[in-house]
Amino acid sequence: MRIAVPTVYRSPWLNSQLNAVEIEITVLLGRSLIPMQQLLRMGRGAVIQLDTHEDDEVWILANNHPIARGELVIEGDRISVSITRAAPVEDYFATEQ
Numbered sequence: 001m002r003i004a005v006p007t008v009y010r011s012p013w014l015n016s017q018l019n020a021v022e023i024e025i026t027v028l029l030g031r032s033l034i035p036m037q038q039l040l041r042m043g044r045g046a047v048i049q050l051d052t053h054e055d056d057e058v059w060i061l062a063n064n065h066p067i068a069r070g071e072l073v074i075e076g077d078r079i080s081v082s083i084t085r086a087a088p089v090e091d092y093f094a095t096e097q
């Protein structure tokens with residue numbers, strides 16, 4: 001992921017510093033609230049139902065902070081995310097259970 005820096009602030013030092021920063025991107029498909037006992041009884045192949053539907057937007061997180069919403073794009077055996085809009089932090093925490 002690259003971050004656009006205004007031309008005024010660009011310098012070789014700044015570019016090298018920005019390129020050294022790693023950002024973990026997470027795509028959150030949905031959430032589920034289940035009792036611990038149910039989780040402990042689950043085995044291989046168990047299905048956890050999420051609070052979302054097939055066409056719902058997903059959350060895109062950068063280092064666990066919500067930054068955008070997106071749609072899943074499935075092409076053959078590849079899954080990707082198309083960013084649809086910015087995501088206000090308040091919306092993310094309002095959806096937690």
